[in-house]
Amino acid sequence: xxxxxxxxxxxxxxxxxxxxxxxxxxxxxxxxxxxxxxxxxxxxxxxxxxxxxxxxxxxxxxxxxxxxxxxxxxxxxxxxxxxxxxxxxxxxxxxxxxxxxxxxxxxxxxxxxxxxxxxxxxxxxxxxxxxxxxxxxxxxxxxxxxxxxxxxxxxxxxxxxxxxxxxxxxxxxxxxxxxxxxxxxxxxxxxxxxxxxxxxxxxxxxxxxxxxxxxxxxxxxxxxxxxxxxxxxxxxxxxxxxxxxxxxxxxxxxxxxxxxxxxxxxxxxxxxxxxxxxxxxxxxxxxxxxxxxxxxxxxxxxxxxxxxxxxxxxxxxxxxxxxxxxxxxxxxxxxxxxxxxxxxxxxxxxxxxxxxxxxxxxxxxxxxxxxxxxxxxxxxxxxxxxxxxxxxxxxxxxxx
Amino acid sequence: xxxxxxxxxxxxxxxxxxxxxxxxxxxxxxxxxxxxxxxxxxxxxxxxxxxxxxxxxxxxxxxxxxxxxxxxxxxxxxxxxxxxxxxxxxxxxxxxxxxxxxxxxxxxxxxxxxxxxxxxxxxxxxxxxxxxxxxxxxxxxxxxxxxxxxxxxxxxxxxxxxxxxxxxxxxxxxxxxxxxxxxxxxxxxxxxxxxxxxxxxxxxxxxxxxxxxxxxxxxxxxxxxxxxxxxxxxxxxxxxxxxxxxxxxxxx
Numbered sequence: 001x002x003x004x005x006x007x008x009x010x011x012x013x014x015x016x017x018x019x020x021x022x023x024x025x026x027x028x029x030x031x032x033x034x035x036x037x038x039x040x041x042x043x044x045x046x047x048x049x050x051x052x053x054x055x056x057x058x059x060x061x062x063x064x065x066x067x068x069x070x071x072x073x074x075x076x077x078x079x080x081x082x083x084x085x086x087x088x089x090x091x092x093x094x095x096x097x098x099x100x101x102x103x104x105x106x107x108x109x110x111x112x113x114x115x116x117x118x119x120x121x122x123x124x125x126x127x128x129x130x131x132x133x134x135x136x137x138x139x140x141x142x143x144x145x146x147x148x149x150x151x152x153x154x155x156x157x158x159x160x161x162x163x164x165x166x167x168x169x170x171x172x173x174x175x176x177x178x179x180x181x182x183x184x185x186x187x188x189x190x191x192x193x194x195x196x197x198x199x200x201x202x203x204x205x206x207x208x209x210x211x212x213x214x215x216x217x218x219x220x221x222x223x224x225x226x227x228x229x230x231x232x233x234x235x236x237x238x239x240x241x242x243x244x245x246x247x248x249x250x251x252x253x254x255x256x257x258x259x260x261x262x263x264x265x266x267x268x269x270x271x272x273x274x275x276x277x278x279x280x281x282x283x284x285x286x287x288x289x290x291x292x293x294x295x296x297x298x299x300x301x302x303x304x305x306x307x308x309x310x311x312x313x314x315x316x317x318x319x320x321x322x323x324x325x326x327x328x329x330x331x332x333x334x335x336x337x338x339x340x341x342x343x344x345x346x347x348x349x350x351x352x353x354x355x356x357x358x359x360x361x362x363x364x365x366x367x368x369x370x371x372x373x374x375x376x377x378x379x380x381x382x383x384x385x386x387x388x389x390x391x392x393x394x395x396x397x398x399x400x
Numbered sequence: 401x402x403x404x405x406x407x408x409x410x411x412x413x414x415x416x417x418x419x420x421x422x423x424x425x426x427x428x429x430x431x432x433x434x435x436x437x438x439x440x441x442x443x444x445x446x447x448x449x450x451x452x453x454x455x456x457x458x459x460x461x462x463x464x465x466x467x468x469x470x471x472x473x474x475x476x477x478x479x480x481x482x483x484x485x486x487x488x489x490x491x492x493x494x495x496x497x498x499x500x501x502x503x504x505x506x507x508x509x510x511x512x513x514x515x516x517x518x519x520x521x522x523x524x525x526x527x528x529x530x531x532x533x534x535x536x537x538x539x540x541x542x543x544x545x546x547x548x549x550x551x552x553x554x555x556x557x558x559x560x561x562x563x564x565x566x567x568x569x570x571x572x573x574x575x576x577x578x579x580x581x582x583x584x585x586x587x588x589x590x591x592x593x594x595x596x597x598x599x600x601x602x603x604x605x606x607x608x609x610x611x612x613x614x615x616x617x618x619x620x621x622x623x624x625x626x627x628x629x630x631x632x633x634x635x636x637x638x639x640x641x642x643x644x645x646x647x648x649x650x651x652x
Contacts (some may be wrong), residue, residue: 221516225520227514227517228514232495233492233493237491238488241488241490242490242501243503244476244484245473246477246505247473248473251511251513252511287567
């Protein structure tokens with residue numbers, strides 16, 4: 001089906017189902033309860049981030065997962081995509097199609113330039129080169145090209161690029177919504193489904209992002225199973241042998257780099273479509289580091305890993321940062337008074353503003369106990385249930 | 401007719417003259433061995449042939465074309481395949497996938513952007529790779545991870561991958577180094593079979609005299625970066641200069 005093997009097609013179907021039912025599954029607790037406040041994740045903002053960061057990490061995985069080249073600068077392409085999209089909103093109007101097309105093209109060009117320079121080296125030197133070039137792009141966006149008083153203010157510096165009423169927006173129709181839209185359907189428009197005490201939100205922006213996620217996932221499966229993908233895996237395995245087998249590795253790695261850069265551009269463009277605003281902090285090197293963390297969390301070089309990693313990271317970031325001292329006191333109120341205070345003090349650094357700490361610990365645990373990421377965790381659980389089958393010879397391909 | 405012509409090649413590493421005025425001519429469809437004691441410059445010479453090193457002076461002609469200044473993949477596409485001292489294969493891939501890569505290189509050249517065609521639909525490549533595996537008696541191991549093969553099988557696979565490209569010249573760098581006797585004999589048999597059944601020239605660098613004398617038709621002895629003699633195996637065996645190079649000063 002669709003040019004996929006049965007196993008891959010099943011995987012695509014599962015992800016499609018996940019995208020469709022996410023607004024329901026992620027809202028397991030009825031509205032108004034404390035549990036819903038804390039653990040419900042089925043609201044548009046967060047689900048859009050699941051899908052968009054999923055796209056970003058799927059693209060990153062084509063480079064890092066297949067070729068083993070660890071780029072530390074992919075957030076720069078995300079940022080470039082966002083700026084390109086917001087400029088389209090400013091100049092043409094709120095139609096998202098030109099915005100997304102330009103963000104993919106701009107990021108593609110940037111990644112071609114960065115990749116051309118960085119891929120002359122491999123290993124740690126490649127990582128450092130991408131890091132340095134991306135930080136240069138960040139600084140250009142943050143200060144040099146973002147001075148509001150100069151005539152070439154491309155990024156609007158610290159304030160961030162946004163759409164003003166005075167902008168040309170030459171294609172803006174009279175009836176168009178005053179927000180990014182697809183053929184008049186605003187990305188903000190949503191339908192509420194009220195079932196009992198539950199409130200499910202079906203948001204246009206989320207489903208559009210989800211659609212792009214599925215497209216991105218489908219393309220990544222095709223690349224994984226193609227001769228091109230085989231060559232990329234061979235680059236990771238033994239680059240020297242590949243050279244002595246008559247294959248020029250440079251164009252292969254460069255194409256992988258550009259493809260993953262274009263994925264990042266698409267993600268950046270979509271972020272701007274959901275909220276027409278682009279800031280330089282999106283390009284910071286810590287954001288690049290987060291992409292690396294998400295891809296390792298999910299499982300490097302696996303198909304489904306990037307989606308799991310992005311979802312895991314965004315979800316825990318979200319709930320951990322919501323837990324503050326008063327929530328902790330409420331949860332631990334069953335403990336004796338003095339002991340409760342001690343416990344709250346102990347937990348305090350790990351939640352709220354300290355969410356990085358917990359996420360860092362979780363990341364370390366995954367690296368130590370599940371080097372293959374969440375996908376390996378899933379496989380181990382699967383094996384527990386299929387003990388009998390485990391003895392039979394398996395036909396698994398390495399790039400599951 | 402000679403397929404490989406090395407003329408006046410010099411290579412220095414700092415103060416060390418690794419190769420000094422090396423002349424070598426490998427005739428088409430022969431097995432030519434290059435022997436010599438440790439540090440004689442055998443590997444340096446080989447690296448000059450495949451584009452890993454560039455000689456300071458001299459020329460290396462393959463089939464009438466210079467290989468100097470070309471990259472390893474270009475030289476490979478000209479028809480020179482190299483087998484490494486420790487088997488270099490794609491350890492993360494299966495045996496079948498390993499074998500498909502040279503088949504793609506043979507069909508599509510040094511780069512091709514086929515990102516949407518599925519590997520499993522490349523009928524001609526699969527057929528070619530299966531055929532190449534059968535030649536090596538490895539078809540039953542095609543689903544194995546190549547990293548889990550035995551040393552001898554890894555060597556077999558590597559040679560098979562080189563042959564799948566149908567090279568005109570096969571370069572072997574100590575193909576039996578570190579092998580058990582049984583594996584060594586298997587490799588000798590394999591190379592004999594290749595020599596007798598294929599339209600191919602083989603140049604082999606070797607330490608093990610047993611291997612050299614059971615395969616080679618011509619032998620060049622290298623010592624301190626310079627060729628001492630070039631002759632048939634029978635004449636090399638008793639040659640005084642060779643004994644001297646291997647055993648030190650000749651006894652008077």
